Structure formats: C-alpha cells, structure tokens
Amino acid sequence: MFVWIDNRTIAQGNINCDIPGMWNRGNGWKVPKNALKTVGLSSKIVSFQIRPGRIRQIIQETQKTTGERVFPEWMENYLMPHQAKALVESYGHTGFSFWAPPGSGKTLTGLVWLEMSHCPYKIVVTKAAARGTWKEEIRRCTTRQPVVLKGKKDLQVEWDPDVIYITAWETLINWVPHILKTIPDKYALVFDEIHQGKNRKRVKPVLQKSGKTKFVPLKNMTANARKLADKAHTRLGLTATPIPNRLQDLWAQLDLIEPWAWGGFHKWAEKYCAAFQNGYGWDYTGTSNLDELKERLEYSKYKTSQAAISSNLPDKRRQIVYLDHDEQNAPGGFKNDIKQAAKTGDKEHLFETLLQEAASRKRKYIVGRVLEAVASKQKVVVFTGRRKDCDVLGMAIERKLPSGIPMWCAHGGALSAKRDAIRKEYMETEGGAVLVGTGHAWGESINLQDTDLALFVMLPWTPRDIRQWEGRFCRLGQKRPVLVSYVIAEGTVDE
Template sequence: MSDFVKSLAQSAAQIDKVASGSLYPHQSDGVAFLLSKRRVILADDMGLGKTRQAIVAMEVGAPSGKILVVCPASLKLNWKREIQLVDPEASVEVLGVDRETPDDARWIVLNYDILGKHAERLHGVNWSGVILDEAHFIRNASQRTNHCLKLLGVQAEARAPVLGPDFVFLLTGTPMTNRPKDLFNLLRCVGHPSARSFLSYAKRYCDAYRNDYGWVTTGASNLDELNLLLKEVSIRRKKEDVLDLPPKIRSWVPVDISGSAAAFNAVESFVTWYSGTDPSKPNDTEFLARLTKVRTALHKAKQKAVEERIRDVVASGEKVVVFTCFSEGIERHKAKLGDTAITITGADTAEKRIAAVDRFQQDETVKVALCNIIAGGVGITLTAGTHVIFQDLDWVPANHAQAEDRCYRLGQTRQVTVEYFTADGTLDGYIATLLDQKMKLIAAVEAEELPDTSILREIQDGLRRLAPALMEEARAARATGDVAQRIEKLAAAQPRATADTSPLGETGQWEFTSSRDPSARYLVTFGRAGHLECTCQGFAYRGNCKHVREVRGKIFDE
C-alpha cells in the first residue's frame, strides 16, 4: 500500500472510539481503512474477521443511523451474534427469523433471497450504512443484484452520481470468483468510475469480442492494470501476512476406481457421446445431464475411500470436515457415523446450522462435520477440525478456498491438512488441473505485488493443455464463442509498461496537457471513495483514461 493511501487510513475520524484490545492489529487497520474510504470492498482472506471489522466501523462511522446487513440465509443469526458481541445493547431485527421484533431496531439483517419480499420497506429507509456480506453473490445480473444496487444508491444512468448511504462495505474473501467480469458489479456498488459501462469494462479487462451471438466477455486482459484498479477501493490481507497461524498442507489424493464398473461405464458413455457431437450446435440440456451422471458416478466410486480416511483421522484423535457436492454422500456417511457426525446442508434452517456448528466446536463426542460445499463453505467457523476432505471438485476455485478456510482461520492453533480425493485419469483430473490454472489467474488480479510479466503466458500454456475441460466448462456455463480464440487472445495480453515519468502532485492532484490541444489541461484527483477521476472526455464516457492509468500505476505500484 502506498504512503498516500496509508495516510488516508490513518486519518479516519473517530477511530479512537474503538475499545483498546477489542481488535487484532490488522483489524484496527481495516476499520481505519473502511472509515476513510466509506464505500469499499473488504476482501481479506477468509477467517481474518471481516464481520467484526465491518460492525466496528459502522458503530464508529454511523453511531446513530440505521444499518442494513444483507447476507446468505445461513449467516443471519451469526451476524446477530457478532453485532451483540461488539455492542451487547444493540437492537437487531433478523427478517425471516425473529418472531418478536424489537421496536425501531438499529440493525436490520436479512438474506439475499428475500430482498424482493421486503423491498418496499427497505427502499423506504434512509440507511446510514449498508453491508453486503459474501458480496460475490451479486456478481451476476439478477433481481437481487438490482435491489442491492438500488439500496446502495447506484443509478441506472452510467454517469449519474452514486447517492445513498454514507457507508457501504462489501465483504468477500473471493471478490473474483472465476473471471474478471465477476468484479464489475462490486466495483459498481462502490461507485468506481470504471464500472459505468460494462462494455467498456469488458473490452478493457475481459478481452471482449463479438461473435454471431453477441459479445463474449468470459476472457481476461490487462490484468496488471485491473490489479492496481482494485487497490483503489479495496483492502486485502492474507493470513500468512498478518497472523501467526500454523501451516496449511494441501494435497491431491488419487483414488483407484477400477472396481467401479458404474463409474467407468458413465465415463465411457459420456466420452462416446461427446466425441460425436457438433461443437457448433451444443445441446446444453443433454450435456449437463450426461456430465452430472459422470460426476455422480465418480462421487459414489470415491465414497469407500473417503469413509476409510474419515476413520483414520478420527482414530488419531482429530476432528475432520468433509465437503461434497452431493446430498447422497452426506446421507450415507451420516448413516454410518451416527451421532459422532453433524451435517450442514442447504436444507437446514439458520438455527439448525448454528446448533450443528456449536456441537462440532464444543462437543468432544462429535468428530465429523459433513457439509455441502456451498452451504457449509461460507460464514461458519469449524476450527475444532484439523483435517479437511473434499470428496468432489467444484468448477469454481473460490468455493474450495472458502470451504478450506472454515478450519483455517482465527482461532486455529494446529496444522490444517486439506485433501482432495480425485478419480485419477477421469474428469476429476481435468477439473483439478483447471482449478489450479484458475487460481493462478485470480492470484494475478488480487496480488499485493504485481505479477511477473510471464504470468499470463504461464496461464495460457496451462489452459491450452486443458482444451477438453475448457470446452466442457464453457458449455456448462452456456458460454458462446471459440474457446481456442479466447485462449490465444489471453496469451497475447502482456502486461503494459508504466510510464517512467508523470506529473505527480504532492497534494493528491495531477495535471496533464492535452495531446491534441496544448492549451487544454486535465486534472486527475481522488473521488468520493478514494478512486481516481479525470476531467478529460475519455474518462467522462468510459470511467477510465490513459491519465488515470498512469497515475494509478505510480501510486499503487510501489
């Protein structure tokens, strides 16, 4: 972080109100950053206490107004608990859970799924602050995204000013879950000018191109610039940088499925069908149905190996967390483990989920947590466990990262072992390698230090070897266009060099002379949320320009 940005954090008003000793040092820095920026993405690693930082910052920055928290349904009661840990006297209403609601509650907590149901009430409140937890939930266009944008004062007109709450905090340990397009709505929520036009953004950072069906925006380009842009309105710390945590060991465990005729038949059937399809005429419905049969068969083929590993871990006196994509596996494990295991699935109520977490954390007779990778992968703490097993692989690396860190977070005092069980030589192998390449892409965008210029070439080389898996994923996501062409464009997108000199101002203002009209001057300054703005016409239309890019490089690339 540059000295200029550090000074913004240090100058946050009222930070002295935070009780001494109530926060870790990195959390105090985070609170100061939130207060100084006001509209910001808090992108700390999972387990660094984003919830606590956001609550404290709201208590300090907006001590008398109403605060809205929007989060996944499974986290609503956890938010109420955390709020009352910071302020035991806080008045909190949890929509959809509380039967008796407090009069004129200061904190309102609800989940994304019921935003529409309570829209009239919510949009009629003059919120002092809004927190979106697991903010990557709004990365795609949807009704809930539209409700969130309206609550945050983001107007439909591209160049209209952002109105709404004084404080807006977006919390997510995985701001870019898959591709650069995932960041667009998050940047829009915090009022970053680069998010005024999706097409302009996509051309710059998503390697956008047109085919017969429209614009394809699933690629990546100018990653070094996107890395710097994100630093204007976000703060991200990694565990290894701020905590003295024990190590996390990750390994891939190949499973011999030669004894599973069903798995081999499913794979053979899929390959035979797939090799005979016409890529120009994809049948997504049939493709997804056949692909699901393969993944289900592989899941079942690995069941016995996972059962044996669970027994080994429990016999050593440790607790283990098992993640799977299929409910059938959870039910079969539970039937064998009985009361020594708890389950966390999407069908559980918030109360049941909290009770299950508490049992795993506090009851010595409970040795195993059986979790759906989505439902059990966010917003809960399972630090009693020291061993994590993935029976299945998800397409999205962020889902694995979130799930791993249920154990590897604040409060963990022992080494955490993470094992991915894969049916070697099958679809699992493709997914595993693809996940590794995606993680490199995400790391390039979110890195504190800019990546080496060879990073895109390395990613491209890996992706080229994964053409079959890429085509499968593209079809599964209903993507269009030539995947090979997208890979070639990614390979050609080398990081852009930053100018050696630029007219930097000591007061946070930078002046440029127009290349067309020497008498014209353009001024680059910091905007409301700490992002850079320019007075030139290019910036007015696109929310980005060469002057801003040059200043951004000088400030944040230090």
C-alpha cells in the first residue's frame, strides 16, 4: 500500500510532498501507491503492472493453489466482461473498490475476489437486509458454507477456512471486538454497500484536567469498521453510490479500503473539498483538485456505468432476496383479515391474505432498494398486494425520494384512463423514476418494458401470475435489460 522514498530522491525529483496520505518519517517518506503517479514517481520507483490474462485463468490458478474446486465449472465462463476486468485490475492490491450499478453482479464479483485473496478466513460486511442474499449466492456459486453473524449477546464463532462469514453494518459494534480477539489468522474483508461507512467521526476530543486534549475512540459503526479494516490482510469495497450526498462522504470509505493511504480527513478535505473556515467552523461541502483525486482513484478503483454493462447483460435476470425476521417490518392490520379469511373456509382467499401480510413486512427494505436504484438513474417498478399496502409503501418512498425524481403510485382504485396516462409518463421519462402499484392493477396487458428493476413485494402465487407480471418488462421494444427481484420474508407464507 506504501512505498518508501528517501529524502535524497525527494529532493532530486523536486517532488511535492503536500499530498494527503504521504507521511514524513525523518529520513524519508512513506508514499501511498495511489499517489505515486500523482507525484511523478511511477516510472522511477515502481512499475504499475496488472496481471494479464482472462479471469478464467485466475479462477483455475486459485483452485490449483488451494487444491480444491471452489467454483463450479460453469463459473469459469459465466462472469461478464465488467466483472472480469474489475477482478483482473484488483489482483495484487491490498485495497480495491468496485463501483457499479445495482444488479451488475457485485456480489458474485466479491465472492471470486475472496478466493483470489488466498486468505484462510473470509468476512463480508453488508446491510442487514442483504445477508440472506449473500448466503444464497455463496451456496449457489461456491462450495463454501455461509455463516451469518448476528445478534448482540452470546457471541461465538468457530473459525473455519471453508466458511464465509457474513455480518451486518448494523451489528459491527457488537461483533468487531469479538472477531479481532478470536480470529486465528489473516483474513480478507469485503465491505458491501461501503457507502454505509461514510461517517468520518470515529473519535471525540475530551479536555483533560492538564489542559491537554485527548481523543477518545467512539463506539459507533464506522469506528468499528475501521478497526476491522485495519487488521485485514486485504479489503474490497462494493457500492453503487460511492458519493451519496457530497464529496466529503468519500474519505471515510477510502480510508476503510486503504487505511492511512489518504491521510487524515481534514488534510484530505482541504485538498479535495476546498475546506475553509466560515466563522462557525470548517466548511467541507465544496470540491477542489478533482483531476488529482481522479488520478489517484484510478490506482485502486474500477468503475462501470449502467450504459457500459447493458450490452453485456441478458434481457431478463431473476434475483431472490431473503429477509430475516429481524430485518422485517412488524405487520399491521392483518389479524382481522386473516381471521375472516379463515372463517370463510376459502383456502385460496386465506393464502392470498397471508401473502399480503408478508408483503407488508418488507417496506423498509423496499424503500432502501428503490433509493439505491434511482441514485444510479435506474427506473423502478414495485408490485405489491393490496391497495392499502400500496398507498403506505408509496408514501414511505415519496418521503425519502430526492427532489426531481418522478414517482407515481396507483392501484385498482384509480380509473384505467388515469393508470394509462401514468404508464405513458413513466415510459417517456428518461433517467431515474419510480412506479408503485398492485400486481392486480398493473400485472396484465400493460407495457412497462422501459424498466431497469422490478421489485415483487407480494409474490405471485400461480405460474400464470408469474408469467404475466414478468411479461410487463420483457417485451418486444424492450430498451434495457431488467432485473426481476423477488423479495421473500422468512418465516412467512412466502417460503
């Protein structure tokens, strides 16, 4: 991550040392590799070499080194070009970031990267709602076993090289001390949705009786993520939205992937955020020296856009997302409905009522998924069950949606003419947009093929409904590939 350069070389090269992440050690400087090109030393000190060859060769080499087949044979030719390129460019780095839109295969990329690391132990940090997805992908794509680390009490881990351990950003404060105390050897670390770690505040100043200031570590999520990153042998960050709001959000993520290589936040912000004192404190909301920042990022980051991957994606992909019980919303207003349905003796009616109850448990996850997609300028359609759930979900999304993103919410209570007008507006919209409706109102005889992500909140429960609902998006005239995501609430009738 760093290269040692003595003072003589610095002086002879007339090198600017005012780069965040460069550290003076008296007789020389520690220079982060991501800054070598910036200071003009790449040709003198180190040659940037990316391991040549296709990803298939890397997978085969990994399996030869470990003496076992970790991935099934179909995996060797399954990865899409943008995934393969990201993996090839990350090879040999101790810290790397992969920025790609939702649905571009970041999870699978992360699994291959974990095996390429050759570390005995492997840890994934993701959002609580995504733990089930990682668990299923590990089972589907590798011979490893997934183990989810959750809970706050009775923390125990039996470390096994054949296991990939999954924990959540929300529970890092509980698990990190235990992991660092018990893990027996080096580990590779994947930060999924790394923008969750954008909070830069990891210590607080405390004035001592002597008049000196002591910085006390905070016990928050990002502080614990930083401790975990600091001890990791190698790190990978995955995200679709590396800069959720302002450029200042990026520093904490970079510091997780390449600890110390970007310097402290204040110096970094002075350099790249045009930091200044405004009379009340420091203002970090600006931008500056962006060409230099982009040049440094090129060393340890691979970015792909929605447009770049569209030509390589199949017309339709299916995804199953599992939500643990503690990741679900509490259901509301269904007890009487279920009792009434049970009294009728109509099994079909009871089954559909239970599906609607399960759909109401997924609102928090759906809102987050929609916001992530529109941040990448994707168009999203959400199908849910009954009208009340549609209205509540629509209002929840609208409250969180950034201004300027068009959204429509309609169900069978709206006249067909109004729904058709909404459909036309949605289809004609360029960039991010959201349409929320019930499957009964929108799931048949309607063209919605100009869609990037279709979220099925209430699951269709007959083969006909599945074909019809998916058929809204996969049609002649389709302009873009679509990801159809089935969201399953564990412990409900969904299973």
